Amino acid sequence: MNAASTPAIEVAGLVKRFGAVTALDGLDLRVEQGQVMGFLGPNGSGKSTTIRILLGIARADAGAARLLGGDPWREAVELHRRIAYVPGDVNLWPNLTGGQAIDILSRLRGGVDRTRRDELVERFDLDPGKKARTYSKGNRQKVALVAALASDAELLILDEPTSGLDPLMEGVFTDVVRELAHQGRSVLLSSHIFAEVEKLCDSVTIIRAGRTVEAGTLADLRHLHRTSVSVVLPGGAGTLARRADLHDLAVDGERVSFTVDDAELGGVLADLAARSPRSLVSTPPSLEELFLRHYGVELPATDDAAGAAVASKASAS
């Protein structure tokens, strides 16, 4: 068995219906071992449903899902020893303390590393002796985070794990996940916080209405999209406005801004240089822009992720 060649998560054509509602409509998702994958999509796009199928607590109606090479439903018990999960909305037993809840959840995974647990309780500034009914949402979230991050799991499945955390604790979370990623653990991070995903993830999968619309490394995705350029030209835009390869052109006196495909960037920069710009700022598309582009325009229906990426580029050009 070659563990390195087995993807941590491999999902193809996943379909899930709830009555008349189709929650997943042929979703694809692949996370390699050691990869930190951002999982993005608007509310109701099917992120949590996908995660519930991967956890073996919901069943797919069609399609394939493999978790660490195993069947998430049939081999749930064996697989769950090797993964850890944090939900976005943690509900705890009101009469048990946070510390008790951490130990129960850890034990059900298969044991707890006390040193590691105590270290994380310390780092997340959690009082483990308080009854769960007195915890705020953020503190309940910390309980699930400590239980998951203290484990020796090969794969972490995190569903909006930082909802309710303050920025300080978000920072602690980012640090801990980075450490785990350095140790070669795989992570699936579903999140709405773009800064968090950009900091942590090497790749992202963007889904919409139960389908994958974009998947790849962040660097690749940025190349597929246009760079924003804003420049101050003493002579104004002039003949620049006639270039066909500039998009979203806006001129305000000497200030000119536009977007340009990466492939055309060299030609455009040469043109600009001849106009002696006083200042020039070029920014690659942010994850937020990538994300919003998918939801700002109507996309044609596509069958697979690669097709979606190409199609989105085509429609954007």
Next chain:
Amino acid sequence: MTALAPAPSRPTPATPGHTPPVAAFTAFPDLTRFVLRRNWLRLAIWVIVLVGMVAMVYESQRVAFPTQESRDAYAAVANTPAVAALTGLPYGAGTLGGILNIKIWMTLAVSIGFASIFLLTRNGRAEEENGRTELIRAGAVGHHAYSLANQLVVGGLSVAIGLLIGLTCIGLGLPAEGSLAMGASIAGVGIAFLGIAALAGQLTSTSRAANSLASIVLGVSYLVRAIADVQAEGDTPSPLSWASPIGWAQNMRSFGENVWWPLLLLVGLGIGGCLVAGVIESRRDVGAGVLPDRPGPARATGSLASVLGLAVRLERGPMIGWLLGGLAGGLFYGGVASAMSDLLDSGNAYAKAFMGQADSVLDGIVGLFVMATAMVAAAFAVQSATSVRLEEASGRLEPQLAGAVSRTRWALTHYLVAAGWGIVILVASGLVFGLAFAASQSDPDQVPRILAASTAYIPSLLVLVGVTVLLTGWLPHQAILVSWIVYGASVIIAMFGPLFSLPDEVIDATPLAATPRVPGVELQAMPLVVLSLVALAFWALGLLRFRARDLTQA
């Protein structure tokens, strides 16, 4: 990790399949300990109360019937339709064991049935509903491990209570086989309703619906065997008795013939229910019921978007359900009242315990039945009034109060819906009762008489709701539990207080028993005025405190 199959080149389709038996129960021992740890106090209370009741009632009966002559005299008159209907067909009333059976068996059976239902739902569907099962199942936990741990603990409670009842009876000097049969029949009812609760928890998707569904089955089982016991020939119940799980357990005839085989039916229903529940569980998603949720309207109508509108909408299901239950009860009682009184010996001193102070047997039975409809109406009212605490405990109250709504007005609206609809149920079932009874007697004057008897319970219903109002104000964390304890104690004392040889002052201090049992006795104003004043005080004190204290979530 040796158990893992080699990685296939292509992912295999996620087709439904059966979980290997070992993996399905992984972590079962850990989860069993966990369920015990969460519930040990509740379990201990059930054991102490139910087993303690046996010892207490035995002692009171030993004092009440000290000689064989006194027991023989009782046996000659014990078999009355009212006793048969409420506490089961009497038999063997010439022995202390038989008398113990008559006095306490049905209370134990119904109580253990509810214990199974509420405990199983609390650790089953309720856990799933609030998302904690998902957290547990994300661990290395078999599909059925949590459910099985829950079922084992709740089943273990029945076995423990049954064994302890048997041993207690033997210790008190009763015949060994009868003692064990009594314990086993009680345990059997607990196990049978464990199976029913397990099924209800799979069919519904909320804990409230699961509890309601299983409780309805328990109520129907009680009613079916009541009809069978009333239609008995001698001390053999009608065959209808076999249509009810409680009837199966009665047919074990502890301290009588001690028939053991019906225990197989009871245990079979329990295990069968759990097995079918397990099959359903392995085919569905965590959190889902069997029936998918249907979409509802995208907008709230103007009337719904108000405090009153929301209160009524949230209670709509129970309001309709309890009203139908009350009407069915009224119809049933009205139809059988005179038939029952024909069977009853008016000189029977023990029947008097149930009849209150009525001079005529028929009036006594009518009074008893009217009280039974009042119990149904009050049960709705108490359940509905606890919604105030439920809304607070779940955190749903805070966003409502963040609107321009006063706390007092919000709470009062909910309490008025509870009390108001309780009164509607009371009066409507009294009216149906009166119409059915008048028809059977060919006497239209019975309608206003019975209606008057029903309305006399309005103050006591307001007191029972007032208990919830008071507790919600002062003891929010215990409010729901204690409300039901008070309600249950009021019902048991009003029904069986005289049988338990409780002093009259104690009996009359409870709200249902304090109400004059019209038409058997005069409608006196004094008790009703006192009850109304008590209700007013409870409501006022409870609301004042609710306005002044901090809101606390569960």
